[in-house]
Structure formats: structure tokens, C-alpha cells
Amino acid sequence: MVTQADTDHIMKFPILVGDIGGTNARFAILVDAYAEPKEFPVLQTADFSTIDEAIQNAILDHTSIQPRSAVLAIAGPVEGDEIDLTNCAWVVKPRQMMETLGLSDITVINDFEAQALAVVSLEPKHLEKLGGGAGDPHGSRAVLGPGTGLGVAGMVRSRASWVPVPGEGGHVDMGPRTERDLELFPHIEHIDGRISGEQLLCGRGLQNIYRAICKVGGTEPALETPADITAAGLSGESPEAKETLALFVTYLGRLAGDFALTFMARGGVYLAGGIVQKIVEPLKNPAFRKAFEDKAPHQQILRETPVYIITHPLAALSGLSAFARTPARFGVATEGRRWRQG
Ligand SMILES: Nc1ncnc2c1ncn2[C@@H]1O[C@H](COP(=O)(O)OP(=O)(O)OP(=O)(O)O)[C@@H](O)[C@H]1O
Known part of the structure; x- marks a missing residue:
């Protein structure tokens, strides 16, 4: 009615x-x-x-x-x-x-509200699954999209309707976690003294990680654009670009796990935007899920949480x-x- x-x-x-x-x-x-x-x-x-x-x-x-x-x-x-x-x-x-x-x-x-609307509207053929369980069809969801910036939103179910939850989650702090991070993070461009998600996980973030790797390795950064870096990383022709992609995927897994916990996203975490569609193969590397699930004491929740790459171009x-x-x-x-x- x-x-x-x-x-x-x-x-x-x-x-x-x-x-x-x-x-x-x-x-x-x-x-x-x-x-x-x-x-x-x-x-x-x-x-x-x-x-x-x-x-x-x-x-x-x-x-x-x-x-x-x-x-x-x-x-x-x-x-x-x-x-x-x-x-x-x-x-x-x-x-x-x-x-x-x-x-x-x-x-x-x-x-990112629009991306959240998409996650309950897309057909399975427009999603590429990256591990986890079946997911609860009525469970909350989280969307992360590295693009020009880093967009984040939630999608929660309330009284039989889907409620998108927009926010500025791309600006949360990201801290070093490994020995390699401790070497590189001092050379990542800061924003007002801190490293936010958007300093690492967007087009500019790819450049930022790449330049930090070159700096620590004492090499001249030869690659300019984010597209150059992913191309050289995918082909393997530049070891620095290859590591950039590996770290980008790890940091995205880490942050995706954080938002899975924040929204208790039993319906899954969805990766949106132009960049993830270009790096599907590196995202299938076990490093992504390893970083996503590395959330003591809640590893089991994360193990069961599916992650999807949205492959629909629009x-x-x-x-x-x-x-x-x-x-x-x-x-x-x-x-x-x-x-x-x-
Ligand atoms: N092949 C590529 N690999 C990695 N990054 C790329 C590639 N091609 C374009 N980019 C970068 O992707 C970003 C644009 O992302 P996207 O296509 O999702 O656009 P957008 O919708 O305008 O972004 P946003 O919604 O965040 O403003 C730019 O920073 C661009 O440099």
C-alpha cells in the first residue's frame, strides 16, 4: 500500500x-x-x-x-x-x-551513500568475492572506495528498509603495524602531523607509498601517476611499484577490517571505485585477507565476513x-x- x-x-x-x-x-x-x-x-x-x-x-x-x-x-x-x-x-x-x-x-x-545504495542493488555478476563466509543477507555492510579520495559508508537495515550511513571514515588515523611500516611511515606525507587513511588509500596514496619506498631504498622515483605505478607494479617491471601495490592491498585490508568491526558488517565489506577494479589480482593475494582478519580478539568474526570487489563500472x-x-x-x-x- x-x-x-x-x-x-x-x-x-x-x-x-x-x-x-x-x-x-x-x-x-x-x-x-x-x-x-x-x-x-x-x-x-x-x-x-x-x-x-x-x-x-x-x-x-x-x-x-x-x-x-x-x-x-x-x-x-x-x-x-x-x-x-x-x-x-x-x-x-x-x-x-x-x-x-x-x-x-x-x-x-x-x-558514498550512493555506493551504499548500490551494494544492496547490484546483481552477483557485478561482484567479485574475496573470501569469507556466505554473509547475512540482512546484515549491515560497509563500503570503502579508494578513488581521488577515500570514501567510506555503512549500510544498515532498520524496519525493513536499508539506511545508508555516510561519514568521513577515509580520514581516520592509520598507524604502523610492521617493521617495514615503521621504516616507511616517517617518509609518508603527513596531514597536520598525522597519517590518515586518505594519505595511503587513494590515487595520491599510491604515489605517497611509492615515494616513501624509493626514499628508504635510496632510489630515484621514476614513476609519476597512480596509473603508472599500478601498471609497473602489475607487470613487475619496478620492484618499488610492486611493493607499493602489495602494501596498498595490505593497508586496504587493515582498514576494511576496522570498518567491518565498526559496522559489525555481517553482510560483507564492499570495495568500490576505479582503483580496486584495476588491481583485482593483487587483491586476491592472501595478504589482503590476512590483514583484514588480523583483528584480535575478533579474528573469527572477520574470517566469516565476506569481502566483495564491486566490478560494475557505474x-x-x-x-x-x-x-x-x-x-x-x-x-x-x-x-x-x-x-x-x-
Ligand atoms: N590504473 C590506475 N591505477 C591506479 N590509480 C588510478 C588508475 N587510473 C586512475 N587512477 C587514479 O584513480 C583516481 C580516480 O578514481 P576514480 O576513477 O574512482 O574517480 P572518482 O570517482 O573521480 O574519485 P572520487 O569519487 O574519489 O573523487 C585518481 O587519483 C587517478 O589518478
């Missing part, structure tokens, strides 16, 4: 869904609740000075469908009528977007689409994050 509260959630189709990261932005249009989303090529945020210009030039100018509503996921906290994006120069101004883009209903959520869009189609299935708070005309 559709209740008053449910109808209030409902958005009018066609609905534009958008996942805006620090580097890439991905969009699709849902024509109705059943049709497959109409997807558009991934665009680079740096190629457009504003989000309005990007949506107009790269989306609306290429279709005759005029969206009436939009659900956008952005990297950063959603506060006020002018929302700054972390790691990107765009500012989302929903009231202005209504005027310029002809939308009448805009909801803005955090990009996972957040699929989460946003599930929410746009069936908002009542999810406990997404829209107070202060939804703008409507009339």
Missing part, C-alpha cells in the same frame, strides 16, 4: 541520476521505473567550468528526453543551497539548476537508480537535501 509518506518520496520521471567524483562524472536518465537507464559517456569534471554546463552540453544536448527530477551524488558533505565538491572546482546550486536546466525536483546525496549510478525507482525501500533522509518547485 502506498502511504502519504511514500508518495512524498516519489520523484517524477524522467529522472536524471548523476555520480560526481573528484575526477569523473557519470550520468544516466531513467525514463520510467522499468526501462533500462539511458547512459551517457563518462565525463571529466576538469573539462567543464560548472556542473550546469556539463549537464547541458554533455547530456541534455544529446537527447530529446527532458528530465523532470534529478538525484545527484557528490563527493563531500551536502550542506546549504550552494554545495562545494571536495577535490573538484564545481559548486552545486540546486535552485539555479532548476532555472537553467528545467528541473522541478532535485535531491543531492553523498557519493555502481553508484545503479544505486541511485534503485533509490529513484523505489525510494520507500531505502531510509534516505532528504531533509535539507531536496529542492522542489511548487
Whole structure:
């Protein structure tokens, strides 16, 4: 039965869904609740000075469908009528977007809430399992996504609906654990005197680990970009890059285990974002699960907890689409994050 509260959630189709990261932005249009989303090529945020210009030039100018509503996921906290994006120069101004883009209903959520929505929406073919038990289908989940930054969210079940729990978990402290860490950590770039998850587990983190390894080994860092480092690490042509990948995987396992405990994620921990999709083979190395399960006194809980790599290239869009189609299935708070005309 559709209740008053449910109808209030409902958005009018066609609905534009958008996942805006620090580097890439991905969009699709849902024509109705059943049709497959109409997807558009991934665009680079740096190629457009504003989000309005990007949506107009790269989306609306290429279709005759005029969206009436939009659900956008952005990297950063959603506060006020002018929302700054972390790691990107765009500012989302929903009231202005209504005027310029002809939308009448805009909801803005955090990009890792969208990833959390995806973990209960994706089909098994879009997940690659990295050990652990079967997982409780109604159990809480945690999502970690190394990208331009490090996003973290939880997904908890309450009164038959799924509630995404966004936060700033990428900024928790990371401490040294092994002799090798003790050698390298003094050379990892600090932020205000500390090493946070995001100093190690994102594109910049790969560079940070690689440079520390070169420094301690007395070699000149020859590789520049995160993509160069993973390529040279995967091929084995650079021993420093190979170790960088091994440590990245270990640190990700460590932090994933911490969030599994924080959320008691018996439904599993999900690894999202562009970087993990490029390093599937190193993640299958036993070092990942070893670090994930190394959580005395709770090793047994971690041993049973499944970990999945999300392999869907547009996972957040699929989460946003599930929410746009069936908002009542999810406990997404829209107070202060939804703008409507009339
Ligand atoms: N092959 C690769 N190996 C490792 N890192 C890569 C590779 N290709 C791109 N990157 C890095 O991945 C990061 C972008 O991640 P992603 O594709 O998940 O983008 P994003 O959604 O914009 O990120 P975010 O949502 O965190 O802002 C950049 O730091 C980039 O340098």
C-alpha cells in the first residue's frame, strides 16, 4: 500500500541520476521505473567550468528526453543551497539548476551513500568475492572506495528498509603495524602531523607509498601517476611499484577490517571505485585477507565476513537508480537535501 509518506518520496520521471567524483562524472536518465537507464559517456569534471554546463552540453544536448527530477551524488558533505565538491572546482546550486536546466525536483546525496545504495542493488555478476563466509543477507555492510579520495559508508537495515550511513571514515588515523611500516611511515606525507587513511588509500596514496619506498631504498622515483605505478607494479617491471601495490592491498585490508568491526558488517565489506577494479589480482593475494582478519580478539568474526570487489563500472549510478525507482525501500533522509518547485 502506498502511504502519504511514500508518495512524498516519489520523484517524477524522467529522472536524471548523476555520480560526481573528484575526477569523473557519470550520468544516466531513467525514463520510467522499468526501462533500462539511458547512459551517457563518462565525463571529466576538469573539462567543464560548472556542473550546469556539463549537464547541458554533455547530456541534455544529446537527447530529446527532458528530465523532470534529478538525484545527484557528490563527493563531500551536502550542506546549504550552494554545495562545494571536495577535490573538484564545481559548486552545486540546486535552485539555479532548476532555472537553467528545467528541473522541478532535485535531491543531492553523498557519493558514498550512493555506493551504499548500490551494494544492496547490484546483481552477483557485478561482484567479485574475496573470501569469507556466505554473509547475512540482512546484515549491515560497509563500503570503502579508494578513488581521488577515500570514501567510506555503512549500510544498515532498520524496519525493513536499508539506511545508508555516510561519514568521513577515509580520514581516520592509520598507524604502523610492521617493521617495514615503521621504516616507511616517517617518509609518508603527513596531514597536520598525522597519517590518515586518505594519505595511503587513494590515487595520491599510491604515489605517497611509492615515494616513501624509493626514499628508504635510496632510489630515484621514476614513476609519476597512480596509473603508472599500478601498471609497473602489475607487470613487475619496478620492484618499488610492486611493493607499493602489495602494501596498498595490505593497508586496504587493515582498514576494511576496522570498518567491518565498526559496522559489525555481517553482510560483507564492499570495495568500490576505479582503483580496486584495476588491481583485482593483487587483491586476491592472501595478504589482503590476512590483514583484514588480523583483528584480535575478533579474528573469527572477520574470517566469516565476506569481502566483495564491486566490478560494475557505474555502481553508484545503479544505486541511485534503485533509490529513484523505489525510494520507500531505502531510509534516505532528504531533509535539507531536496529542492522542489511548487
Ligand atoms: N590504473 C590506475 N591505477 C591506479 N590509480 C588510478 C588508475 N587510473 C586512475 N587512477 C587514479 O584513480 C583516481 C580516480 O578514481 P576514480 O576513477 O574512482 O574517480 P572518482 O570517482 O573521480 O574519485 P572520487 O569519487 O574519489 O573523487 C585518481 O587519483 C587517478 O589518478
